[in-house]
Amino acid sequence: MVSAAPRAMRRPAYVVSGALLWLIWRLCVGCNELRLPPVKQQILAAIGEAELLPAAGLNAALAANDRLKYAFSLLQLAAEHAEHPGRQAATLKAERVACGLDAPELDAAIAGARMMGGDCQVPEVAAILARIKADLRTMAAPLLSAGKPSGLAERLDALLAGIPSAQDGLIQPATIAAMTEVGRAHADTPHQLVMEMHKRLNAMQAALAEESLDGASIYGLDEADRPLVMAFMAGLHRTAALKFDHPGLATTATRIGDRLVIQNDIGTTDAHVLVIHVTGLAVSVTYTDVHAERLAFFQQLLIPRGLVWGEGRSANLASGSAFTLATGTVTAADAAACCAQLDFIGSRLVFLIDWNRARKALRSFLRGPDRLALLTWAAANDVGHRGFLELGGAQVVNRAIEATAGSAMRFGDRLCDVLGDAESIAFLQDALRTASEGLRAGQSPALLRDRIRVALAAHFSNEQRQLMRLAGDHAGLILELASLVRDGVQDQDHAGKRARRAGRFEHDADLLVIEVREAVHRRPEHHVFRLVLEAADDAADALEDAAFLLDLDRLEGKPLDTLRALVRLLVQGAQDWIKALGHASQIGHAASAGETDDFLAALDRVATAEHAADEAQRALAASAMKEARDFRQLHLFTAIGDRLEVAADALKRASLILRDHVLLEVIGG
Incomplete structure (x- = not known):
């Protein structure tokens, strides 16, 4: 306790x-750079944890052993490929990742090896040899500190001196063979020393x-x-x-x-x-x-x-x-x-493992704060980012974009600039979870990549559904405005309150138009939704004007009955516009005859309401000229009638734009 x-x-x-x-x-x-202790040992010494140094030194030495084995294999296969270039070249990427070496440029070293006369040209060979020297020192450090075996320092120095720097990128195949050989009588090689030190390090670790x-x-x-x-x-x-x-x-x-x-x-x-x-x-x-x-x-x-x-x-x-x-x-x-x-x-x-690599991999898809938010989400939900990197990281998403985005994305676009921040974050959350859970369940990487591609396609189609939803919300505000005018014609009390409500509805409608414009700026192929909402917004503006005019004076007489009939047509037209948008959202390439017929019937009712509104507006004008009690009443009747007729025309114009899009692009596309 x-x-x-x-x-x-x-x-x-x-x-x-x-x-x-x-x-x-x-x-x-x-520190003498040639005898520099491994980084983690420097850190432990720096923060005063000297008691942990022996274990840290052993861990570092054993990790260096893994890197040395990888480096020797890399050089051997590079020399073999240079002498037999027709054979398929390996990469040893899995071995590099397994030994914790973050140097993806080495994956091309074998395939890039060429014979240049009697020398072998190997990409990154100078860096490879420098790593071998550093890892030999790291591996020997715990043994030298313990004073065993005797003569190790001299033997190490001799072998290090025999490793060339290869600054010109050339190394002789015989030199590679001499470094990597083991078991040759009366010959010492770096590989031989590595094998011997590995045994002693294992013994030290067991004793410690x-x-x-x-x-x-x-x-x-x-x-x-x-x-x-x-x-x-x-x-x-x-x-x-x-x-x-x-x-x-x-x-x-x-x-x-x-x-x-x-x-x-x-x-x-x-x-x-x-x-x-x-x-x-x-x-x-x-x-x-x-x-x-x-x-x-x-x-x-x-x-x-x-x-x-x-x-x-x-x-x-x-x-x-x-x-x-x-x-x-x-x-x-x-x-x-x-x-x-x-x-x-x-x-x-x-x-924390590979966190910075994951942050960089997300750079093409999210803004900086959103990248951090995504990685925080992945940690909080025990999803992590390593599965995503294991599956291919940014390459998986880029291939999904190529397969699904089409003309929606141009060179240099970030995913968040096209899909929007929220949709991009949601997609990448799905991608990280799919990779992590799928790989842990032993599912095929190819299957997981296909799932990510399908998920991205759904998010791209989601935006079109989102735009259709915004159009539906806008149509709902038009119906609210039409209903407000209808109620005002029926009951002309509460004039100021009604005008203020109409102003709020019209303002909200404008905000929806702005949101659609911003979405279309990201996805120009959806420009039809901008055209639809801009046309329908003329109806919202006209109805808000009608509500304002209605509150200027109390209307009376026979023209009022004709005005009421005209307003009822606007309410019916707004209701049918909402229905048309609802049916349109359900229509796809495989649209059934019933879905399409309901859509076309709703549009036809919008057009019918517009024709009837034209006749009602003319009847209102004639009645007002004959029956209005004064010029003030005449002006209000005719002005309100004009605004209602403009609203009906706007709904019809928006319905025709939507009709052409659905018939030509959605069903016939």
């Missing part, structure tokens, strides 16, 4: 100070680790520490599958004085380290990262759990790379709450 910590022990277990930053700087710039606790290498723990480590590992394992085959998340735990220390390497490259201190019920999280944006993302993930973050500090490694360090602290209410905090922290680490 973990007891409550004394007040003095509840302070943050680690505080970044100016003196520490000076120490980091001195450590980094003072007292035991493994739920996958964590533990050293010198108290019994009370075990449930805390188990809680952290439970959270880690709950989401670890979301990293797929990506390496990382190795965990080490030990007790240092009065505190439990849990260290996780997260990924296998860069200054990317997490160290947790638990002192009583106080939990302190120290996190380092070369990407300040990812650090901020991680902080946001933990803020809901009550962690308070201090100000981040920056420093440079000896290699010149900058990193940022920040510490967050929280004090749990009891032992169960402390375990819950560690469980949650462990469950969030997988969402």
Whole structure:
């Protein structure tokens, strides 16, 4: 059972100070570059976790072993392809990703290898050889520190001296063979040394680790520490599958004085380290990262759990790379709450792996804040982004766009500029979930790519349905305006209130027109909806004018009956316009005869109402000329009649535009 910590022990277990930053700087710039320790070891030393250095050094050395095996295979296959260019070339991409090497340019090294006289030209060969030298040093570092075996330093120096720099991009096939051979009598090679060091490193690792606790290498723990480590590992394992085959998340735990220390390497490259201190019920999280944006993302993930973050500090490694360090602290209410905090922290680490790569992959589809929001959503819903990257990332979406967008997207367009922000986010949420859940279920990548393509097609068609919905909302406002005028003719009280309501309806109709114009600006192929709404909006404007005129004076006499008949025609025409839009939204390429007939019948009723409105308007004018009590009444009757006739004409014009679109483009397209 973990007891409550004394007040003095509840302070943050680690505080970044100016003196520490000076120490980091001195450590980094003072290192001999040829003997530079691995980055993670530099970070652990910099933040004062010297007790974790042996385990970190071993982890780094074993990761270097994997990279060296990949590099040797890469050079061997490149030399073979250069000598036999007719054979199909491998890429070793899967092997590169598995060993945690973020260098996609190496995937073309084998296919690009050519013989140039007696030399072999290999793309990126200078970088490959430089990596081999660096990884040999990394692999030897723990053995040299332990002083075994004797003579290793001299042997390493001799082999490093024999590896060329190949700055001209050329290397002799014999040199590749000499580097990668093993078992040749009386000959030492880098590959031979790697195999021998690997065996010794495995032995050192077995000797160092007292035991493994739920996958964590533990050293010198108290019994009370075990449930805390188990809680952290439970959270880690709950989401670890979301990293797929990506390496990382190795965990080490030990007790240092009065505190439990849990260290996780997260990924296998860069200054990317997490160290947790638990002192009583106080939990302190120290996190380092070369990407300040990812650090901020991680902080946001933990803020809901009550962690308070201090100000981040920056420093440079000896290699010149900058990193940022920040510490967050929280004090749990009891032992169960402390375990819950560690469980949650462990469950969030997988969402840091390849985070920056995912952010870049989304660049062509979303704006900056929306990319962060999407990645936050993926973490909060335990979907993650690694499945999306595993399936192909941006390439999957680009191929779906090519297959479904047609002329909707032009070169340089972002998806959000065409679909809109909300639709693009919704689609990419679907894509991330499809990739993550599908790959974990063992479904075919080809099937998942097809599902993403179908989902994108649905989102593109959704926009047309959305535009049709906006047209329907606009038609509803026209009906409200027509009904308002009808009620005003029937009951001429409440004049000012009626005019204000009409103004609000007309304003809302204008906003819908603006929304459609913006959507059509993104998707010019939907320009017909702009034409339809601009025509129908003339009806809204005319009806709002009629409501205004109706409130100027109280109308009386026989012309009022004719005006009422005209207004009823407008109400009927508005109702049929709504029905026409509703039927149109149900019509597709495979439209049934019934759906199409209902659509055409509604349009015909709109046209009929317009013809009847023409006759009623002329009858109103004749009646007003004969029966109006004064010139004021004559003017109002004729002006209101004119506005209602304009509204009827506008509805008919909009209905004809929609009719041509449905018959020619939707049904006949």
